[in-house]
Amino acid sequence: MAFNQESHTLSGEDLRFVSAYVLERSGIVLGESKRYLVESRVSALARALNISSPAALIKRVRAGETALGKQLIDQMTTNETFFFRDVHPFEALREHVLPKVMDARRREKSIRVWSGACSTGQEAYSIALVMLEHFPELADWDVLIEGSDISAKVVAKANNGVYSQLEVERGLPPHMLADYFVEQPPMWRVSGKVRKLVRFETMNLLGQWPLRCKFDIIFLRYVLIYLDDNGKRRVLRQIENLLPPHGYLFLGSSESPMNLTDAFVPVLFGKAVCYQLRSGNTGT
Ligand SMILES: C[S@@+](CC[C@H](N)C(=O)[O-])C[C@H]1O[C@@H](n2cnc3c(N)ncnc32)[C@H](O)[C@@H]1O
Structure with a gap:
């Protein structure tokens, strides 16, 4: 036609x-x-x-x-993303957040991370890379990073775990490309040891949340900026119920729960701000 x-x-x-x-x-x-x-x-x-x-x-x-x-x-979705976006949250993850979460979860030896609005997967894979590179003791822990996004198209790409030369050149340190990716010219595929830590599914933050557990760490970056205030409040209310008291929430650098809810308090680690539940708030 x-x-x-x-x-x-x-x-x-x-x-x-x-x-x-x-x-x-x-x-x-x-x-x-x-x-x-x-x-x-x-x-x-x-x-x-x-x-x-x-x-x-x-x-x-x-x-x-x-x-x-x-x-x-x-x-209508905007799917801009890249490996280790903004750097500082991943430094905070490595130096402060993961050590603290591991202390809190040492008895269960289990860690759950959620990359809500994961786009094509680089954020979830970056979290997996921090774990593999800096926390070898997690090898005998039960670790799962869940990525979700409203867009079926980007979730399919995240699931595939195959990236172009341009995409791996955006944010990924060269030694990580060599150690954790397999070349399939002209593309690069995340290796099995990275892939097995991450699971992806389609999920609308304003719809039903099929997530079945609490998350020790939540990355919800650069999605609230696209939503109206009602949507932002709805999403943050649900996050309250998914975050345990020892858990951490990362938002995009231009995003904040301020003026939307007082359920969270900011925590500064180096140049990164993340959020925890205000003490005494255990969700609804
Ligand atoms: C700019 S990307 C952010 C990707 C990644 N979090 C990052 O910071 O690099 C925003 C993502 O939010 C997703 N998104 C927008 N509205 C959504 C909704 N209602 N539910 C779930 N995902 C949504 C889009 O599909 C898009 O992939």
Whole structure:
């Protein structure tokens, strides 16, 4: 089917529909200022699915095609990520957070970490690399890093664990590339010892949370920035119930629970800020 290049722009009504549809189902805010971004992403999806125009795609979502609706939401996500993003949280993880969590969990010898909004997996794999590189004693512990994201596309890539040269050059120290990746020209695959520490699944932070345990460490970075205040509060309320008193929450450097909830207190480790439950708060 020929794609109609001229129908790239969306009517005001279609734009409002997409914004409301995506906000209601994912919490992602797409105001009028994001018009260009919305138009170009809906156009790209229509083209990829061989649908004649963005308007035709939206018409089908309006008519109740929920699978297409999910693809539309997926298309509206911003998946920027890279290995050891921001560096400082991973230094804090190595120097302070993991030693403290290991002290707290020494009897059970079990650690659970969650990378909520994991995108293509680099964050979860970076956590696994810190553990493998600096905590050899964890080899006989029960360790699991769970990664989840609303986008089925990025979760599939995370699951695959295969990255381009450009992707491994973003943040990954060269010796870690040599020690923990297998070259499959022109790509690199995470090796089995890294892969087996990490599990990925699709999960909408504003939907049902199928997570079955508390997490000693939660990375929830660079996702609250995309959500409206209601969505941010809903997510942080649920986090309260997933974090044990000894647990740590990492947010993105531009994100904070301040003005949203007083359930958490900031903890400074070097140049990284993370959060713990305010003392006496044991969730709801
Ligand atoms: C910018 S990436 C952050 C990736 C990683 N945490 C990092 O800091 O490098 C934001 C991710 O949040 C995901 N996301 C957005 N809304 C979400 C929601 N409602 N539920 C789960 N994930 C969501 C997007 O799909 C995207 O992959």
